[in-house]
Amino acid sequence: MKAIQIMGDKDAPNIRLSDTLPKPDPKEREILIKVFAAGITADEVTWPELYTTSNRVPGHDISGIVEALGPEYSGSLSVGDGVFAMLRANTSQGGQAEYAIALPDEVALKPTSLSHGEAAALPIPILTAWEAIFTHAKLQKGAKVLVTGASGAVGLMLVQIASHLLGAEVTGLASPQNHARLKELGASQVLDYQSSNWEQMIDNVDAVFDTVGGAVLDRAWETVKKDGVIVTVADPPPPWAFGEGQPSQLQDHPYVKWIYFILTPSSESLEAVGALLDKGSVKPLEVKIFPVESALEAWTYAGQRGRQGKAVIKFPRQLIS
Numbered sequence: 001m002k003a004i005q006i007m008g009d010k011d012a013p014n015i016r017l018s019d020t021l022p023k024p025d026p027k028e029r030e031i032l033i034k035v036f037a038a039g040i041t042a043d044e045v046t047w048p049e050l051y052t053t054s055n056r057v058p059g060h061d062i063s064g065i066v067e068a069l070g071p072e073y074s075g076s077l078s079v080g081d082g083v084f085a086m087l088r089a090n091t092s093q094g095g096q097a098e099y100a101i102a103l104p105d106e107v108a109l110k111p112t113s114l115s116h117g118e119a120a121a122l123p124i125p126i127l128t129a130w131e132a133i134f135t136h137a138k139l140q141k142g143a144k145v146l147v148t149g150a151s152g153a154v155g156l157m158l159v160q161i162a163s164h165l166l167g168a169e170v171t172g173l174a175s176p177q178n179h180a181r182l183k184e185l186g187a188s189q190v191l192d193y194q195s196s197n198w199e200q201m202i203d204n205v206d207a208v209f210d211t212v213g214g215a216v217l218d219r220a221w222e223t224v225k226k227d228g229v230i231v232t233v234a235d236p237p238p239p240w241a242f243g244e245g246q247p248s249q250l251q252d253h254p255y256v257k258w259i260y261f262i263l264t265p266s267s268e269s270l271e272a273v274g275a276l277l278d279k280g281s282v283k284p285l286e287v288k289i290f291p292v293e294s295a296l297e298a299w300t301y302a303g304q305r306g307r308q309g310k311a312v313i314k315f316p317r318q319l320i321s
């Protein structure tokens, strides 16, 4: 089957298109998905897990149809169902291939109103935003929040879920060309990273959701209320992630909670946001589709700042037995 592989190591990744890997067989409860589209998260080349997998196929966000079910599968999916999924980072094979293996808790029915290309861009952004809002920040209705990187894939899901589902007052931090779109999607206020004092223009937020990190995350501490929470997912993680010490900002903000997390797959969260997408209350991300033959170009595009749309690789749709 055709697949993308990333050889080398995280300091010198070598992305290539291969056609030598065998089509996998679903075992036990596994689901074999015929992949029609796979989203790219460019930072994945910096994730160590990729380099420990047996076949180095990257990609966790996919959309396609169920091709076959393992002998012990007992869930509600049937062969031929349209699905989208987020594959765990440490599975033996990633999703940027004509066929991918998924576990039941990674897969949900694809929102029927979306194309496979649109659906393949969404699982990681949906799951990250959902987990940040409901599991880590435990955001309440009407809360006041700041989202950094608000125009990014995760940021756009954070803005929409917080504003539409919880009626949150959302301030987004983004480059000026993205401000109008963010307002359309539910942000009450949008600020520019380049404003010298954006952190003085908002205060007392219940939660900061940070997807940028570095100096932006450092400055965002000024906006949070006394017992608020800072949730970050940005790569590279802050120095205090993974239990490695404490943020220096605690000296001035001793009651603020601070969390870095890595997302967990959840078919329930995909289904919940899938229903909102079908109702039209959450809008999909813009996508730029590349045929698999242009996969290297797709990866280059995915790593660029200021791109229009998330990069998605499209695989041939004819079914191969």
Ligand SMILES: NC(=O)c1ccc[n+]([C@@H]2O[C@H](COP(=O)([O-])OP(=O)(O)OC[C@H]3O[C@@H](n4cnc5c(N)ncnc54)[C@H](OP(=O)(O)O)[C@@H]3O)[C@@H](O)[C@H]2O)c1
Pocket (backbone or CB within 6 Å): 041, 043, 044, 124, 125, 128, 148, 149, 150, 151, 152, 153, 154, 155, 173, 174, 175, 176, 178, 193, 211, 212, 232, 233, 234, 235, 236, 261, 262, 263, 305, 306
């Ligand atoms: N820990 C986890 O589980 C997890 C899960 C998902 C994603 N992530 C990480 O979260 C981050 C955001 O992911 P994403 O998919 O939303 O990325 P994305 O689509 O590339 O969005 C990032 C946004 O950040 C803004 N930004 C501000 N300063 C930037 C800078 N110096 N370089 C690049 N972007 C900058 C950009 O906004 P403007 O275009 O408005 O300037 C961009 O839209 C990434 O680092 C990703 O690896 C982590």
